[in-house]
Amino acid sequence: MATMSSICAPMISVLPRRPMIVAAFQQYCSRRTFRRTLQVRSCSSATSHVAPLRRLANYHPNIWTDEHVQSLTSTSKVQREEERERINVLKEQTRNLIREKQQVAEQLQLIDHLQQLGVAYHFKDEIADVLSRLHASLDHVRWELKDDLHATALLFRLLRAKGFSVSQDLFETFRDEKGNFEARCENPIRGLLSLYEASYYEKEGESVLKEAMDFATEQLKALMEEGSVPEAGGLREQVAHALQIPLNWRLERVHHRWFIEACSGDNTIDPLLLEFAKHDFNLVQDMYKSELKELSKWWSELGLSEKLPFFRDRLFENYLWAVGFTYEPDNWRCRLNETKAICFITLIDDIYDVYGTLDELQIFTDVVNRWDLTAMDKLPEYMRLCFFALFNFVHDEGYRVMKEKGLDIVPDLKRTWGDLWTADFEEAKWFHHDQTPKLEEYLENAWVSISGPTILVNAYCMGKDLTGEALKSFPSYYQITRFSSRLFRLIDDMGTSTDELERGDVAKCIQCYMHEKGVSEEVARSEIRELIKKHWRALNASLSWDSPFQEYFKNIVVNVPRTAYFFYQDGDGYGKPDGETKSQIISIVFEPIQI
Template identity: 40%
Template sequence: MAFSRGVFSSPHSPIAPITQPSHELRAKKLMIWNVSASHHPIITQDHDLDNFHVKRTEKLEEVRRVLHCLYDPLECMMMIDSLQCLSIDYHFQEEIEEILSHRYKNLGDQASNGRANKGLYNTTLSFRLLRQHGYYVSPDIFDDFRDRQGRFKPHLNKDVRGMLGLYEASRLGIVGEEILDEACDFTRKQLKASMTSMEPGLAVLAGHALEHPIHMSLPRFNTKNYLNNQLGSNGSTGFLHELAKLDFNSVQSLHQRELREFSKWWRDLGLAQELSFARDQPMKWYMWPLAILSNPHFSEYRIELTKPISLIYIIDDIFDVYGTLDELAFFTEAVVRWELSAIDRLPRYMQICFMALYNTTNEISFLVLKKHGWNPIHSLKKTWADLCKAFLVEAKWFASGQMPKADEYLRNGVISTGVHIVLVHAFFLLGHGITRESIERLDSIPGLISCPATILRLWDDLGSAKDENQEGKDGSYVECYMKEHGITSPTIVGEHVMQMISMEWKKLNKELLSSNLFSPSFKEASLNTARMVQIMYSYDQNQRLPALEGHINSLLKEKCPL
C-alpha cells in the first residue's frame, strides 16, 4: 500500500501549501499504473468449475492415500514441500500437521539422545518446514555441519541440494541467531561462485532460490514457474503436477469471479466518476487480497478486503494530489469523530468519500458481527483515524518544508502505509481468535502489523529514491536519513536501508513463532503482506511494475495447460 509518496518539496524550491490538484503528480501516478478490470475482456468470461470437479477429486484422494502411506521422514518432508510449492497444501492441512508434529517430536528425541543429524538436506528441509508451521527448532541443529572454529565446513559446497536447503533455512532466522546469519552468507557466496559449473537444472534451482527465497515468496505466484521449470524435482511426481494444474485453473476461475464482483461494487460506488483525480485501479487493488488471503476458501473475505484497500488509495490521492491543507484537516477531524454531522464543513468530493468510507466500514462491521459475533467498528474506525492523522502529518511537513528526523518520519510512515488497516480488517474477516485480549493487542499495532508495514515503507521509499525522485518532490526515509547524517551517496544509504529491511524480516520471523494470541491464518496474512511488497514496489526504468503485470497475466488471465 504505502500510498503517500510526495510529502516534501525540494529544499531548493519555494514552499507553499497544496491548494489545487497536482496534475503533474496525477499524470505520474497514471503512468506508473493505469489499469482496470474492464481493460481485460477475458476476465468477464465465466468458467465452469464443474468440468474439473470429478478429476480433481480423484487426484485429491490419490494424494491423500500417498500421504497416509509415507513413513520415511525425508520423503514426508519432501512431499509437504512439494504440496506447498504447488499451492495445493490447503487440501491436506490435517495430514500435514500430523506429519510435522510427529517429525518435531522425533527431532526432540534425537537431540536428547545425542544422535547425529542424517544429512544436510534432510536437516535443513525439516528445520525450514517446521519453522514455517510455527515450531521452534534451534539453529544448533546445524552444529554437526560446522568445524571446531564454528565455521561451516568447506566440503559442504559439493552438496548443492544441501547448500540450497541451508540457504532457504537461513531465511527463517530471528534476531541474534548468528548461526543462521553465517549460513546465509556462506551459502550465498558458495552458490554464486559455483553457479557456472553446476548442471543446468541445478543452476536454475540455485538462481531461483537466491532471487526468490521460498520463505519470502508467495507460493501461488510461483506455482507455474515451479511446474514449467521442474523446480519441484525434489520429489514431486506426475500425479501431484496434474492435481496442481487442475487446482490452479479452478482457483483462477474463482479469482476471476471475485474480481468481477469487486469491480461491480466499485463501479456502483461511483467514486471513480466523482473523484476523477484519483486512481482507478481495481485489478491492482485486488491483487493485494489475492496475495494476503491466499487460501481459496477465503473467497468472500478477499472481496471484502479489497474494498478498504481501494479506499486507502483514494484517500491517499485526496491528501497527496487534491485537497488543501485546511480541507485535509477538516476531513481528518470528520474521520476521527466518525459522525455524519462532521462532514458539513467538507467540500462535496470529500463528503462523498467520507460517506463511502463510513458506509463500507459499517457494512463490513455488520458482516463480521453476523459471522463471528463481534462488532469490530471501534477497531476499524480507529485504523482510519490513525491513517488520516498520519497523512495529515505528512501534508503539514510538505506545506512547511520542515523535513523530520529519519526515525520520526519512519514512525509516522509505518502508519501511512495503510498496512494496519488491511491487517486489522483481515483479522476480523477471518474471525479466528477474536478475544478482548487479542483485540487490545491488535489495536496497539503488534509486530505482526508493524514489521510488514516497516518493510513496505522502507522498500517503497528505497524505490522512490531510485526511480521517482528525479524532480526532488518525493520525500522518503532515504532523503531524511541523508540530510540528517550529511550523507551524499544514495548507495551507502541504500545498503543501510536493506539491512533495516533484513532486520524487520527477522523480527517478523520471531513474531510468527511467538505471537500465540493470533491464529495461523492471521500470521500467514501478515507474512504474505511482507512477501507482496517487493512485487508491488519494484519499478522499472519506465516506472512500471513488470513483476506485478506478469503475475496478473499468470494468475488471472492465462490458464495452466493440462
C-alpha cells in the same frame, strides 16, 4: 489497537540544514523550494477566493476496464465438475502419500513440495501432525539426519515457518573443527540451496544462521558462475530464482505458478503432485475471476474513479495485493474486503500526498476521526465523496459481521482508519512546512501511514473463524503488526522514492537518513537494506503461535511484506503497473496452466 493512536503524531524535530554533498539531494531540495512556491500561491489564491493550485501526479492510467473484467471467461460448469472430481481423486491419493512416507527425509520433501506447489492448504491437519511429531522427537530426528544437509535444512525451515521452536544449533553438525560449513548430503547443490532458504528464517543474534547464509550464498553464486549447476530437472533455474529473492520473501501465489512450470521436469517431484497442482491452480483461478467480476461491478457502480480522476485507479492491482495476502479459496471474504480497503487507501493516500491543500486536510482529518456525517458540509465535494463512501463501506462490513457472528467490529475499523488518516496528515504537515524528520521519527509515523495496520485490522476482522475472544485479544499482536508494517514501509520506499520525489512528494526513509547523517543516496540505501533484514529477523522471531485463527493471521502478517517485495523490488510496480505486474495478473487470474 488503543496503543496504535499514540504513535500517529510524534514530535518532529526540525533538523538544521546542512550543506548537501550529493547532486541527487540538491535536486531534491530544489523541488522542495518549488513546492513551497506552490504552497504560497495556493494560500494567496484561497484568500482571494480563487480555486487553489493543486498538484497532479500524472499517474499511469488504469489499464483494465470493467468491460474487460466482465468478459472474462471461466471453464464451463461441466468442465468444473469434471475438474473437481479429478481433484478429489488426486487429493485422496496425495493424502495416502503423506501416510505412506515413513522416512523423515521423504516426509519433509513431500511437505515442501506441497507448499511450493500451492496445494498444502488441502492438508493442513496432516502436515501439522507430521511436523508436531518430528518436533516432539527432535533429538532423534536430528541424529537420523546428521549426514543430510538438505533434509536438515528442510526440517529447520518447515518447523520455523510454522512457529515451532527450533535452535540454529541444528546445523552445528555440518561445521568442521574450524567452524566452516560442509555441504554433506547426496546432492550438495540441493543441500546448499536448502541451507540458503533456511537461513532466511534467522532471528536477531543467530550468528550460525548468518554464517550459513553467507556460506550458502557464496557457494551457490560460485557454482552458477562456473556452470556447475546442471540444467536437468530445473535445478539451475531453481538456484537462480532463489538467489534473486529467497523463498521466505516471495509472493506465494506467483511462486506457486512459477514452481509448477519450472519444476515439471524435476524427477524429485511426484508426477501425481504436479497434476494435482495444475488442476487445483486452474480451479482456484476460476474463483479469482468470479471475485474480480464482483469487485469490478462494485467499483464501477461506486463511481469514484470517474468523479475523482486525480488518484491511482488500480482495482486489478489491489486484487493482486489481496491474493498476495491470502490465496486460499476459504479466505475469499478477506480478499474481497482487502481489495475494497486498498482502493480507499490509495484514494486517501493520493488526497494527502498530492491533491489536498493543508487547510482541507486539517478539516478532513478532524471529520474522519469523529466519523461525523453532519460535518461533511465543511468539506469540498471530492472529500465528501471519499468520506461518505468509506463510511458506508465500514458500516456495511460491520453490519455483515454483526449479523453473521454477533460481533461489533466497527469501533476497531474506525480506529484504524482514523489512525491512518492522522498519520497521513502528519506527513502532509512535514511536506507543507518543509520539514525532514530523522529516520526513526519518520518510521514511527510511516509504519501507520503505509496502511499496514489498517490492512491487518481489516484482515483480522474478516477472518472466517473470528470470535469475541479473538477480537478482544487483537491488541496483543501490536508488535508483530508493527514489524510487518515497518517492513512494508521500508520496502515501498526503496522502490518508489525516486518517482515520488520527482512528483515533489514528502521525504522518504532514504532522504531522511541522507539528511540526518549527511551521506549519499548509495550509503542510505545500503543502510535501509540492512534495516529491512533486521526487521525480517524480528518478524521471524514473532511467529510462534499455534491456534487456528492465529495461524490465519500470522500468514497474512508475513505475506504483507512479501507482496510489497513483489510490487517494489524493481521500482514502482503499483504506480506503473504495465510491466511485470500486468504479466503476473495475467498469469494468476487469466491464463490457466496447460495440463
